[in-house]
Amino acid sequence: MGHMSYEDAKKQVFVGFWILLGVTLIEVFFSLLGKGHIFSGAEDMNWIIWLTALIIVVLSIYKARYIIYEFMHMGYEVKGLRVSVLLPTALLIWAIIAFFQEGNSWKDRRELIKEKNEATVDEEMEVQGYLPQDVYDLRG
Amino acid sequence: MAKEVRDGHRRTILADEPPMATTTPELSQDHIEYEQGWDGGEEKPFKTSYGKLMMWYFLLSDAFTFAGFLIAYGALRFSMPSWPVPDFVFSTAPFGLHGLPLIFVTFMSFLLIVSSVTMVRAVQEGQRENKQGVVFWMVLTIIGGIGFLGCQAWEWNNLIATEHMGIRTNPFGTHTESGVYLDDEHGDVYETGAEQERFEAGQTYLIHKEDGEWLQRSYQLDSGEKGIQEFGPKAFGALFFFITGFHGFHVLSGVIFLIIITVNVASGLYMERRNGHEMVEKIGLYWHFVDLVWVFVFLVFYLL
Numbered sequence: 001m002g003h004m005s006y007e008d009a010k011k012q013v014f015v016g017f018w019i020l021l022g023v024t025l026i027e028v029f030f031s032l033l034g035k036g037h038i039f040s041g042a043e044d045m046n047w048i049i050w051l052t053a054l055i056i057v058v059l060s061i062y063k064a065r066y067i068i069y070e071f072m073h074m075g076y077e078v079k080g081l082r083v084s085v086l087l088p089t090a091l092l093i094w095a096i097i098a099f100f101q102e103g104n105s106w107k108d109r110r111e112l113i114k115e116k117n118e119a120t121v122d123e124e125m126e127v128q129g130y131l132p133q134d135v136y137d138l139r140g
Numbered sequence: 141m142a143k144e145v146r147d148g149h150r151r152t153i154l155a156d157e158p159p160m161a162t163t164t165p166e167l168s169q170d171h172i173e174y175e176q177g178w179d180g181g182e183e184k185p186f187k188t189s190y191g192k193l194m195m196w197y198f199l200l201s202d203a204f205t206f207a208g209f210l211i212a213y214g215a216l217r218f219s220m221p222s223w224p225v226p227d228f229v230f231s232t233a234p235f236g237l238h239g240l241p242l243i244f245v246t247f248m249s250f251l252l253i254v255s256s257v258t259m260v261r262a263v264q265e266g267q268r269e270n271k272q273g274v275v276f277w278m279v280l281t282i283i284g285g286i287g288f289l290g291c292q293a294w295e296w297n298n299l300i301a302t303e304h305m306g307i308r309t310n311p312f313g314t315h316t317e318s319g320v321y322l323d324d325e326h327g328d329v330y331e332t333g334a335e336q337e338r339f340e341a342g343q344t345y346l347i348h349k350e351d352g353e354w355l356q357r358s359y360q361l362d363s364g365e366k367g368i369q370e371f372g373p374k375a376f377g378a379l380f381f382f383i384t385g386f387h388g389f390h391v392l393s394g395v396i397f398l399i400i401i402t403v404n405v406a407s408g409l410y411m412e413r414r415n416g417h418e419m420v421e422k423i424g425l426y427w428h429f430v431d432l433v434w435v436f437v438f439l440v441f442y443l444l
Contacts, residue, residue: 031242056444107221
């Protein structure tokens, strides 16, 4: 915070403390709301779960930005440094989309395998197959 | 004519005339160049010192490591039909307190935020070359870091020794359908409403362990089907201990470096360098990064 006087910079640090603490408490509040601790029944409503999750993620990104830009002084470095450090993290957006998609796919496949394992073969249906009847009789 | 001399990997430009003896005895030109870390004149890449820039790039690489772990957690969580609910798993606090969802970890976050703030103050005092101030705020930062590690030690101890979670066992299972628990002795549904213990879909339970034996309670679903409490996804325990352990290891090494640098500050080493206590600034960057990672560990493990 080299752009301001020492006294102002000192004050700014404690403003930052209250911002981070306040945002953390708001996050915990929304997390508990989504899990049905604030009022029961909220945990059964899908849209509340997704909305609170979205709010919490946005607030966390805000906290991260505040720490990087103010506490780590990234906001006062030259643009080249900012870009060379922060831009590569954009790759993570792709990683998140790809791996969450992958995780979902694993679940779907597991369920499919379980379903097929539990499926039973209908004997009557098999008898009405295309092959001559004695083929099925031999198997019996 | 200026002459270029190679000395190892360092390059020095020698002027024809020997330089005037303007350097102060306690701070040679060599020392200044070493501190700046860059060869080749006045222009500094990104107008910053070598040490700070390399700290930024180290932190970038570390951020990718943590992101890889946290994304793996997300992928595995998405791949399971059920996952332990964090506000049930993390609802215990010291002094025998129970049923306080997320309160203890919120306190842990608070400790890290406080130690981050004191670190900013230490860096500010360092830029004013105020040795006493730097030592004061860095000691507070170290106390915050040690406090965080103590809380994490308690949390781990509680999960391992009391709740018997390990990297291969996860006693936190989750119901996927609602139903009632059965009488442990006869395996019947309780007749009276008072004794009947209902559970809802999505509710997480802890399988208790007594005398080395797991007590998996039996239940009857609303569909009439009977079953016993199953263990939760194994990956949960392994991911929890690995990722929070990796973060805790960062905090631990941060505390060790903070102690070393505080001792150096107190000895007046960085006053001699006259670069606004740049070493304090560099360890400050690392310490804020530890706080930054915790923002996301807190988000992924506890809040969502």
